[in-house]
Amino acid sequence: MDIVMKEQVQLALDERANKDVYIHLETTNGAYASHFDETFFSSGAYIRNAKLKYIHSKIAGNGPYRIGLKTDIGWVYAEGITHYEIDEHDRLLMAGHDFKGKLAVSLEISETPFE
Amino acid sequence: MEKERQVLVIFPHPDDEAFGVSGTIAKHIQNGTPVTYACLTLGEMGRNMGDPPFATRESLPHIRKQELQNAAKAMGITDLRMLGYRDKTVEFEPEDKLAHHMGEIIEELNPSLIITFYPGYAVHPDHDATGAAVIHAVKSLPKEKRPKVYCVAFSNNCEEEIGAADVVHDVTEVADIKLNTLKAHVSQTQLMIKEMEENLKKQDPAVMARINQERFWTYQFDE
Numbered sequence: 001m002d003i004v005m006k007e008q009v010q011l012a013l014d015e016r017a018n019k020d021v022y023i024h025l026e027t028t029n030g031a032y033a034s035h036f037d038e039t040f041f042s043s044g045a046y047i048r049n050a051k052l053k054y055i056h057s058k059i060a061g062n063g064p065y066r067i068g069l070k071t072d073i074g075w076v077y078a079e080g081i082t083h084y085e086i087d088e089h090d091r092l093l094m095a096g097h098d099f100k101g102k103l104a105v106s107l108e109i110s111e112t113p114f115e
Numbered sequence: 116m117e118k119e120r121q122v123l124v125i126f127p128h129p130d131d132e133a134f135g136v137s138g139t140i141a142k143h144i145q146n147g148t149p150v151t152y153a154c155l156t157l158g159e160m161g162r163n164m165g166d167p168p169f170a171t172r173e174s175l176p177h178i179r180k181q182e183l184q185n186a187a188k189a190m191g192i193t194d195l196r197m198l199g200y201r202d203k204t205v206e207f208e209p210e211d212k213l214a215h216h217m218g219e220i221i222e223e224l225n226p227s228l229i230i231t232f233y234p235g236y237a238v239h240p241d242h243d244a245t246g247a248a249v250i251h252a253v254k255s256l257p258k259e260k261r262p263k264v265y266c267v268a269f270s271n272n273c274e275e276e277i278g279a280a281d282v283v284h285d286v287t288e289v290a291d292i293k294l295n296t297l298k299a300h301v302s303q304t305q306l307m308i309k310e311m312e313e314n315l316k317k318q319d320p321a322v323m324a325r326i327n328q329e330r331f332w333t334y335q336f337d338e
Contacts, residue, residue, distance in 0.1 A: 028160070028162060038271065087173060095172060097168055103163075103168075115176075
């Protein structure tokens with residue numbers, strides 16, 4: 001993955017607007033967070049292959065970045081995005097890696113369902 | 116170490132076997148005992164993406180599948196089964212169905228020993244759910260047909276609640292195989308290995324004991 005280049009990501013987001021896409025959205029602090037630090041409140045959320053159409057999108061911030069997708073009746077957003085890649089299936093993969101390089105958040109957009 | 120007829124190792128993630136069990140597996144294989152490793156998921160949700168990151172959320176399962184195959188090779192395992200579940204969703208599967216699946220594998224292989232996680236004392240929800248399904252499957256066998264079950268436990272409260280491990284294997288003689296198994300899971304263990312090799316050089320007794328002694332709790336079936 002590459003470090004986010006804001007204009008490139010905005011372009012890739014725009015290209016995927018106004019059509020049916022599949023979304024992978026995930027936040028995680030890892031399953032061991034409360035094991036190593038019992039005062040840590042572990043939380044996370046995950047959705048894979050949510051099918052939707054967004055009509056507007058924006059990448060915001062100066063890095064790590066925030067990304068919002070506006071749909072007809074709602075929103076999708078992710079915070080903490082640091083890296084992106086357009087993979088060999090033309091999917092827009094975005095992720096936020098924490099200070100140790102571990103994945104903390106992931107937002108991906110594909111025109112075909114994820115495996 | 117007792118000689119077994121057939122060993123069945125059941126864990127949810129590639130690399131679950133590496134740190135605490137790979138030495139034991141290697142010794143069984145050297146003893147001529149067939150070992151089957153059934154791995155439920157491909158660790159799709161791992162947070163370690165390499166250093167610097169070389170995996171994406173989408174490429175990680177492919178990478179970890181190859182790493183698992185390399186690890187199996189390092190240990191000498193020829194019967195590796197990837198069961199097709201998804202990382203972090205094991206606990207949400209219908210428990211009866213999962214236990215039934217485990218039961219089918221147990222019935223097919225008729226192992227004398229099963230190694231899995233101790234349900235309730237294995238920290239990761241997938242670990243606990245896998246251990247629970249295996250225990251469920253073994254419990255449903257008639258008493259005289261049940262294999263021994265050695266469980267891995269490492270929650271902070273485990274010794275307080277279930278006592279000390281009753282089976283401890285010294286795996287010093289296969290330390291190189293164990294290190295190669297850990298190294299095979301490169302995307303997940305890169306950072307740890309670096310630290311471990313430095314500690315090994317220093318011969319820190321606490322670290323040596325942690326690497327060279329593999330600890331298990333024999334599951335006690337109450338009925």
